[in-house]
Amino acid sequence: KGKRAFIAGVADDNGYGWAIAKSLAAAGAEILLGTWVPALNIFESSLRRGKFDESRVLPDGSLMEITKVYPLDAVFDNLEDVPEDIKSNKRYAGSSKWTVQEVAESVKEDFGSIDILVHSLANGPEVTKPLLETSRKGYLAALSASSYSYVSLLKHFLPIINPGGSSISLTYIASERIIPGYGGGMSSAKAALESDTRVLAFEAGRKRKIRVNTISAGPLRSRAAKAIGFIDMMIDYSIANAPLQKELSAEEVGNAAAFLSSPLASAITGTVLYVDNGLNAMGVGV
Numbered sequence: 520k521g522k523r524a525f526i527a528g529v530a531d532d533n534g535y536g537w538a539i540a541k542s543l544a545a546a547g548a549e550i551l552l553g554t555w556v557p558a559l560n561i562f563e564s565s566l567r568r569g570k571f572d573e574s575r576v577l578p579d580g581s582l583m584e585i586t587k588v589y590p591l592d593a594v595f596d597n598l599e600d601v602p603e604d605i606k607s608n609k610r611y612a613g614s615s616k617w618t619v620q621e622v623a624e625s626v627k628e629d630f631g632s633i634d635i636l637v638h639s640l641a642n643g644p645e646v647t648k649p650l651l652e653t654s655r656k657g658y659l660a661a662l663s664a665s666s667y668s669y670v671s672l673l674k675h676f677l678p679i680i681n682p683g684g685s686s687i688s689l690t691y692i693a694s695e696r697i698i699p700g701y702g703g704g705m706s707s708a709k710a711a712l713e714s715d716t717r718v719l720a721f722e723a724g725r726k727r728k729i730r731v732n733t734i735s736a737g738p739l740r741s742r743a744a745k746a747i748g749f750i751d752m753m754i755d756y757s758i759a760n761a762p763l764q765k766e767l768s769a770e771e772v773g774n775a776a777a778f779l780s781s782p783l784a785s786a787i788t789g790t791v792l793y794v795d796n797g798l799n800a801m802g803v804g805v
């Protein structure tokens with residue numbers, strides 16, 4: 520029987536979330552997406568207008584089907600968390616049930632259960648500032664959107680993930696090595712995400728036999744990465760210095776995610792898997 524995946528953090532066809540959705544769809548999974556509320560309208564209208572049709576093509580020539588797109592804002596766990604200015608914001612007022620708890624409830628109502636949960640989202644309002652210039656507010660916002668959002672997502676979806684299921688997030692090596700320019704507390708947020716991957720693997724494994732892993736991905740020219748400002752330099756650096764001298768494609772990360780979500784990875788949990796052309800293994804640039 521085919522598996523069902525919920526992928527949080529897809530708002531265009533350029534990022535890792537989209538590529539993961541495609542690899543899972545190619546392997547036969549049914550695809551549900553969680554899209555950030557402010558990006559929902561443009562994403563859904565682009566989908567409807569066929570703007571993504573070229574990027575929907577799967578290896579067998581068919582088009583990836585997206586069964587349903589849910590509005591989501593992963594910094595809010597339930598309605599009590601939502602401040603008035605967001606509630607009355609035009610873009611938010613136009614949709615409903617977009618807090619983490621409500622999305623999990625809607626997916627349960629619509630489909631009963633899922634097998635694969637993917638967290639492919641991050642946000643750090645002060646990402647362009649060095650850590651020494653980052654405000655408390657900016658730092659905590661980065662942790663809220665990029666780290667706790669995963670704890671919350673897994674917590675609320677766990678009861679509806681079928682035993683044997685799998686959960687994946689995306690991280691970046693700035694958590695463990697100095698990457699100047701990846702600021703605003705985003706390096707801290709990825710360190711938290713990786714540590715939480717281990718603790719959550721234990722808790723979700725014992726509780727529901729669910730595996731929890733994170734993929735440490737190399738640089739990709741996604742919308743989020745372009746906002747940081749140094750993505751072209753990071754891509755050039757990787758091509759110059761990594762063991763495999765080629766540009767990393769989002770599809771390679773998607774395929775690793777499909778592997779981790781499959782029974783082929785049934786004994787793998789609590790790990791950080793590098794999908795970065797091997798750059799993490801280098802000790803010095805050459």
Ligand code: NAD
Binds near residue numbers: 554593735742744
């Ligand atoms: P992306 O822009 O495709 O994805 C980020 C998504 O997060 C966007 O769709 C955005 O709408 C969504 N988002 C932001 N705040 C949100 C919120 N509060 N609630 C719900 N959704 C929200 O960019 P990407 O680079 O593919 O990012 C996906 C993941 O990959 C992130 O965790 C990122 O840190 C990680 N990553 C990216 C790179 C890279 O070079 N691009 C490298 C390593 C890891």
